[in-house]
Amino acid sequence: MKSNILKLISLALLCVACNISDSENNSYERDIDMSDFFVYTTIDDSQTAKTTNSKIARRSCYTMTNLNRLLDENLGLEQRMYSIEYQTRKFIASKKPNGTPGGGPNTNDPSPDPEPSIPYDGIIEIPVVVNIIEKFNGEVTDAQIASQIAILNEDFNNNNPNTSRVPNEFSGLIADYKISFKVNAIYRKISSKASWGTRDAMKSSKKGGIDATDPGHNLNIWVCEIGGGILGYAQFPGGPASTDGIVIGTNYFGKTTGPYGNGRTATHEVGHWLNLRHIWGDGGCSYDDFVDDTPRSDGPNYYCPTYPMVACNSNDMTMNYMDYVYDDCMYMFTIGQHTRSRALFASDGYRSSFVTSTSN
Template sequence: MNTYLLKITTVLLLVSSCNSYDMDPAQQQMDIDMSDFFVYTETPSDLLSKTTASKTDKRSCYTMLNLNRLLDENPGLEKRMYAIEYQTRKFMASKKPSGTPGSGPPGSNQDPTPEPSIPYDGTVYIPVVVNIIEKYNNEVSDAQITSQIDILNEDFNNANSNTAGVPDVFKNLVANYNIQFRRAAVNRIVSSKNSWGTRDAMKSSKKGGIDATDPSHNLNIWVCEIGGGILGYAQFPGGPEQTDGVVIGTDYFGETTGPYGDGRTATHEIGHWLNLRHIWGDGGCSVDDFVEDTPVSNGPNYGCPGETINCGSIDMTMNYMDYVYDDCMYMFTIDQNTRSRALFASDGYRSSFVTSN
């Protein structure tokens, strides 16, 4: 654990209502252990100090740094994320009555006895609005868009052919998310801007970008040149509605070329949009990703590594939430699926996607 721990807040607020993401600390008795929950995460220099990977091997996802910025700019965001995490752990505990939903620091978990959420176990259909900001007409082809939707449907329905190569130690953990992505609309504009950065300018028509389309019922994907070697970034549940969605670099959207040309940047970023942290928990061996069946690790893996051991266990390098090449990531776990599924429960943050089906 590094200097980012100085920014981790000990949150003592309690959830006041199943359907509210604003909490009143005097309303309810705590029945879910939240002692390991944190929001602020490491800086890029902290992360890069843990690896000797070459520059060309390094996947660059800016989601956690984007989260840090949003937390600084939105005083109520930490409170909302705490409430979403509370609902998530309550849901996971109801699915696993004999266990607990996190695997944080030893001794941090209790045996909760929560009232379960009403789950939605059917297929979740997610309309996708693709917002393309390109340097010339059709820089991003229709074939790229089609391939990206197809790749998402493969990955979130356990249809990635590479999954056949899952090591035996993880074979019984592979999940089918049962999510179907549908292309709802494609919005295009041409812009001479060379790069858009990571402060959400591409999400605002006032800043030359494209406004989000009804984020409570659509997944908005912005495709543009981000700059700085960044492949993409996402917004976690709870952030500002007008910027909800994911951003993907033009060269990494759908089937293109190179080690990040198989469309898995979108899979990774949508994992964040579905409330997944990075597989290593964005910290050291004592920090977790709030998912029980993913091994603890102390940092990302790059390239196409073989068996890698950190923190006394084998890393799940092939997980979509690691940093390996596109061709070498090919699974979500059962508990990752359950964590994301909490969003679509009756009291979940993204329940509107179910009620609108």
């Protein structure tokens, strides 16, 4: 009898211990601070430029303005981006040495915790579909296409030769993304349209453009005349599947001429497609790009600035691909940016479909 009582007491204690353990695990799952997350931006980066040169065009990326439009037009996009950010921060927290997130509990989070994240650490192969809308056949040459894919592979595998110029204070932060890009298909269409604007008309056959090809397994790149001095724009993870991808102006795709003729517009826009914000956080010093190892700044840098450019009590990382400098003056991603993007390819990540076949 005494033996049975002891067994019952032991079982009860075990159940209590299990409940405590489950409670602790749930607490860990909820311990993700989302209080600083935002999606809409209101500050025009042209108003915060640190340098001026009226004789030379400045880099202009339309990604954040495009995001604001999509948020207005797509009910539920803000919540989807919130969920993607939650998964991203949870993934980043799991990668920290102490295994704990940096923020406090977020009791206002209405969404359930996602399934446990299983990271994928191998090389990620991204099939690319190049959609070209040109005024005449061959306006965008095969050599341009080949050079752009080579540049993407160079930049996302830390093989940009200019990386040797990274200042000492940032040299330990240079990341190898371990992403390989390969052309899967090329589609061409002749159009007399002078410019396509930024409302995704080039992504719709009904509007004279080219429809996206299987965006769950391909990076779609549209090459066309955008207009308005805009070099390119991208869609962040979470947006409509039919418009998922990046758009690059004809003169800025691959190896061409001029300060934006070395293919880094595509590198910058693919960074957005991989969930990176502009390095200055699209605001003043109180805004952040949600990456721990990039310094805060109050706006973009242009042209080829002389190091150091100081803002927000720190030196700007002007050579980061997510700033606005000339192509030859951007040549690094950081480890923090890589980890943020890598969350997309975890088992519960938004772009996990890209590694499903690779990891099996």
